[in-house]
Amino acid sequence: MKASDGDGDGDGDGGGRRAEVAWRRRGGRGEMETPANRALAWLRWVIGHVTWRPAVGTSPPPQSQLAAAPELTQSHSPTFFFVSVAPGGVQIPTPDGRTPPIYVPPRRRPLQKTKRGSASRSAPAKGSEAKLPFPSQHASGLCYTAIAHVPGRAESRRSGVAMAAARxxxxxxxxxxxxxxxxxxxxxxxxxxxxxxxxxxxxxxxxxxxxxxxxxxxxxxxxxxxxxxxxxxxxxxxxxxxxxxxxxxxSLKSFLGDDKLKEFINFTLHYIADLDIPIKRGTFLEFRSGMINVSPIGRNCSQEERDEFEKYDKVHNIRLKMVSKLREKFAHFNLTFSIGGQISFDVFPQGxxxxxxxxxxxxxxxxxxxxxxxxxxxxxxxxxxxxxxxxxxxxxxxxxxxxxxxxxxxx
Incomplete structure (x- = not known):
């Protein structure tokens, strides 16, 4: 593979010319000792030694999805993903011949070489399938970009949830x-x-x-x-x-309507007013989105009073008798009465x-x-x-x- 001519492969113009002079003195044999070619040598070694793997718990999705949603390629340990930068854009195949996942870090675009050794950021074109078309300033050859992906806090948290779900x-x-x-x-x-x-x-x-x-x-x-x-x-x-x-x-209100609700609430409050129990406190009815909670003693009672009423109720069946009366009175409403907790019962439509x-x-x-x-x-x-x-x-x-x-x- 030939090294690319021109700017950007060396450490500025001086570094590139010095490498070219040394190369010509060797009669054009071998590769120029430029930083780019040293990187290529390192890259060849990495490709031969890196274990390629898809994201945890998934099979590699289409490249179009990877480009649009880079979080799909997250991994729980640092993994190298490689993309090539060349005219028109190409890919580096993995050692087993499959196309590797392409990772584009969120809110950060891959670097590409430009003239004078500087770097700029470029995003993949929409709808790219088999390659990322990063325009290159090089006239020939290939310049490889290696991206080492180390998950950030948010990614690690999402990945941790994914691993937990898999277990x-x-x-x-x-x-x-x-x-x-x-x-x-x-x-x-x-x-x-x-x-x-x-x-x-x-x-x-x-x-x-x-x-x-x-x-x-x-x-x-x-x-x-x-x-x-x-x-x-x-x-x-x-x-x-x-x-x-x-x-x-x-919503209970939209299901029953105001007229039925008012009829039920008025009767229940009259029943509690005539009820003879040792103590009464406030909030006898609590209207919720999907039910009415009824408490003969009142939900404002203290914890000690709750405990005392629970004992009293087990002997005198205050809630059970009240539920029986309401069930008989409002049978046409198709309501369910469900005793729960220490001091109350819930009322809601059947089902x-x-x-x-x-x-x-x-x-x-x-x-x-x-x-x-x-x-x-x-x-x-x-x-x-x-x-x-x-x-x-x-x-x-x-x-x-x-x-x-x-x-x-x-x-």
């Missing part, structure tokens, strides 16, 4: 209730539980589904809950997030229980659901009994972690 059991989802499953009722998750969820995500896809709205779920599982879990379903999935992005919402979230999970062959209120009338019952899920009853957050380690993390 996960394909088609398997672990889906969790919140209260009594990942946390104590209305309590924040412990640091140990948060760490456990992080470790579990390395083995399976992880989701959470709760009857509370996103604000309350965030209070328990952290402000970054929609990114800490692959799927986050608040209000039984009526508000759905996947990988931090909102993917669906549903808007936790099974609602399953419409977003069609891609999974196995959905393991973990919940504590899996008995009939409990707010985990419908999804626990669904044909789409493998149901697991848990007694506490510690029991949840124990069962999951045995199922997913012991292999």
């Amino acid at each position: 996960k059991s394909a088609g398997v989802l672990a889906l969790f209730d919140v209260d009594g499953t990942l946390t104590a009722p209305r309590k924040a998750a412990t640091p140990e539980m948060l760490q456990f969820v992080k470790e579990l995500r390395e083995h399976v896809t992880v989701g959470v589904v709760g009857g509370s709205d996103l604000v309350k779920i965030s209070e328990q599982l952290g402000k970054s809950v929609i990114t800490d879990y692959d799927y986050c379903f608040s209000e039984n999935g009526l508000v759905a997030h996947k990988n931090g992005e909102l993917i669906g919402t549903q 808007w229980d936790k099974t609602y979230c399953l419409r977003y999970l069609e891609e999974f062959q196995q959905i393991h659901f973990f919940g504590d209120k899996t008995y009939k009338g409990g707010n985990d019952y419908e999804i626990f009994e669904s044909d789409r899920t493998v149901g697991h009853t848990v007694t506490s957050p510690d029991d949840t972690a124990l069962q999951c380690r045995s199922l997913f993390m012991s292999k």
Whole structure:
């Protein structure tokens, strides 16, 4: 392969002329000792010793995609990718004869030699398929550009996610209730539980589904809950997030209409007003996007008062009797009443229980659901009994972690 004449191959004009004089003194034998030819010698050695490989977990995509989306060629360790710079543009084949992936660093274009030894940046033409047409100032010969790709922080983070996804059991989802499953009722998750969820995500896809709205779920599982879990379903999935992005919402107001809502709310408040229980606090009804939460004692009660009401309710069945009355009164509304937590129950249209979230999970062959209120009338019952899920009853957050380690993390 001949070295190119003219400017740019040496260290300025003087370096190139000195190399040419030395070459002519040898009678034109061999190659001129220019920096370009020394680079060519190094390049020949590298081509013979570098292990060429595609991006992790993928087969090499078309060159048009690589040029348009360079992140497709990311690797987890420094890998040399080579492109040739010549009139019209050509490629260097790999030792096995295949075309190597071409990497164009984000926001940074490959250098090309120009006159006087300077360098400028040039971008590939749109729609380039088999080659990158970098115009060259050289009249003949080939000038090779070697790009060593070392992933930056953002790339490493994305690549780490890709590697973790590759390690996960394909088609398997672990889906969790919140209260009594990942946390104590209305309590924040412990640091140990948060760490456990992080470790579990390395083995399976992880989701959470709760009857509370996103604000309350965030209070328990952290402000970054929609990114800490692959799927986050608040209000039984009526508000759905996947990988931090909102993917669906549903509204109780638009479904029932204001007249029916007003009729239900007025009757329920009258019932609570006539209810004889030891104490009452504020916020007896909480209107959410996809449901109404009803609390006979009121959601403004303290934690101590919550605990006392839970004990009182187990003896006197306050919530169970109230649900029975409302179900009879509003049978024509086709509503579901679901008792959950310590002090309240949820009201929503039939089919808007936790099974609602399953419409977003069609891609999974196995959905393991973990919940504590899996008995009939409990707010985990419908999804626990669904044909789409493998149901697991848990007694506490510690029991949840124990069962999951045995199922997913012991292999």
